[in-house]
Amino acid sequence: MNEKNPAPVAIVEDKPDILDYLCELVSEHPRFECRHKYHNGEEAVSFLPQTNAQIAIVDIGLPGRLDGIDCVRLTKPKMPDTLFMMYTVFEDTEKIFESLKAGASGYLLKDASDAKILASLEDLLEGGAPMSGSIAKKVIEFFQKKPEPSKAAEVLSEREQEILQLLSKGRLYKEIADVLGIKEGTVKVHIHNIYTKLHVSNSREAIGIVFGNGGK
Structure with missing residues (x-):
């Protein structure tokens, strides 16, 4: 993907100020263009599969019947080439692995800097699995933990x-x-x-x- 053909990005976030901030940040980068914005999971599940979004940034704590993990779980099968990145305040192990199982390729906390967000999007395009440092640590600890006797x-x-x-x-x-x-x-x-x-x-x-x- 070059600067003349920036990667189309979709954002699913219920808070208008955060949604606008992310959209503006993404569009300022020559490799990306924010083209689709959704305020809840139901809206995203209905319309996101009809787009050509290459990356979808999804908040977990969405209002309504479907949270962000549900959104990814229901949408990923319909658009397998789209790269989903969770953007959330949740850093508990259960949410992390539920997101990855649902089809997410990245997991960022909302305290991530602008530079970290953009670097993570670039990493996604290049086949990486970007995560906030504390999230990556939890994943590593999970797999390194010795099994306890039953x-x-x-x-x-x-x-x-x-x-x-x-x-x-x-x-x-x-x-x-x-x-x-x-x-x-x-x-x-x-x-x-x-x-x-x-x-x-x-x-x-x-x-x-x-x-x-x-x-x-």
């Missing part, structure tokens, strides 16, 4: 949990016995008790119930 582990004793954890790492019965300083026969007894408590017949099922896939 509540199923609560029925197991501390020793049984230790043994199941070692099993999930591929340790043999003898190796588990050596690590824990107990007899191999004792390990087998604990494993039998684990299967009984979890109502399973093998270690794979037990590991899956307590730790998820693989438990690693």
Whole structure:
């Protein structure tokens, strides 16, 4: 997209002052042109798919029956090539992932500077997934967080949990016995008790119930 053919941008925002501010900011940049403005989700869902908008900036906290996430979820399938960027005050993990699942490619907080907003729009056009710093941090923390044992582990004793954890790492019965300083026969007894408590017949099922896939 060059300066002679700026990317058409749509904005969905219920507050008139913010809507006008964004539209003016976007249109001042040679690569973009604000062509479509909507004040609520219902309006956007009805008319946005009829446009050639290449980028849509969408507020989450819209009034009425449809919020911004609903708007993206209902509109994205009708215009798969359009790049949606959320522009919101919400920074909780649930809203972030609901937006991304709905089809958003970017997520900016409303305290973003003019330069950040414009840089994010350029990033979108170039195939990026722009996010405010604090949002990107939450996404990274979510994926780096180690899975916690499920509540199923609560029925197991501390020793049984230790043994199941070692099993999930591929340790043999003898190796588990050596690590824990107990007899191999004792390990087998604990494993039998684990299967009984979890109502399973093998270690794979037990590991899956307590730790998820693989438990690693």
